[in-house]
Amino acid sequence: GESVGLHLPTLSVQEGDNSIINCAYSNSASDYFIWYKQESGKGPQFIIDIRSNMDKRQGQRVTVLLNKTVKHLSLQIAATQPGDSAVYFCAENYSYDKVIFGPGTSLSVIP
Amino acid sequence: DGGITQSPKYLFRKEGQNVTLSCEQNLNHDAMYWYRQDPGQGLRLIYYSQIVNDFQKGDIAEGYSVSREKKESFPLTVTSAQKNPTAFYLCASSISTQNYGYTFGSGTRLTVV
Numbered sequence: 001g002e003s004v005g006l007h008l009p010t011l012s013v014q015e016g017d018n019s020i021i022n023c024a025y026s027n028s029a030s031d032y033f034i035w036y037k038q039e040s041g042k043g044p045q046f047i048i049d050i051r052s053n054m055d056k057r058q059g060q061r062v063t064v065l066l067n068k069t070v071k072h073l074s075l076q077i078a079a080t081q082p083g084d085s086a087v088y089f090c091a092e093n094y095s096y097d098k099v100i101f102g103p104g105t106s107l108s109v110i111p
Numbered sequence: 112d113g114g115i116t117q118s119p120k121y122l123f124r125k126e127g128q129n130v131t132l133s134c135e136q137n138l139n140h141d142a143m144y145w146y147r148q149d150p151g152q153g154l155r156l157i158y159y160s161q162i163v164n165d166f167q168k169g170d171i172a173e174g175y176s177v178s179r180e181k182k183e184s185f186p187l188t189v190t191s192a193q194k195n196p197t198a199f200y201l202c203a204s205s206i207s208t209q210n211y212g213y214t215f216g217s218g219t220r221l222t223v224v
Contacts, residue, residue, distance in 0.1 A: 008151050034212045034213075036215075041218070041220075042217055042218065043115075043117075043201055043203075043215035043216050043217045043218050044154075044201070044213075044215045045215070046212040046213070046214070049212055089153065089154075091213075093209075097159065097161070097167070097208040097209075099156075099213075100153070101146075101153040101154040102153050103151060103152055103153045104153070
């Protein structure tokens, strides 16, 4: 899951298993959420988004779940592959020009 | 293919120098952003621009300056007033500032020597 600090949380999963990455967002007024994937030395890539009027959204091998009651967001990756190894972070959009990025979780896939 | 191009990929700055990081997009996006990324921390907003000839300070604008003379371009200058400039700098764009995902560039790693 997410935490504030200098050391990224790390999640290690076996290739082929499912991964769940968690994010606690900060503002109950946030109405749009995005998950990004960042590989080492590269810019973040958009993975999937969800609006606050939904609690679940599925993409290809990824699912995002939103629990507004506890301000929690999760990213599920099915059948995790070595290419999924990266830092994943969530972003919340709570006003027209305010986006907050979490510090990220480092996912390591064990072949 | 549309996208954002940042250059250079690596940049070295001497003490007291100003350096400019380039960011160009061909996505026809109105909004552009500059973020700073330090190890183990979330992205921190330096400046953003919603439209040509307009830009706003972000959370950590001190020691930085920007311009937005063209829709496609949003260069960032790291001035000598920025006391700790060593970081990974990311440029991003979006259709607008409201509720749209960002497209990021590949970043510029700036190191003070």
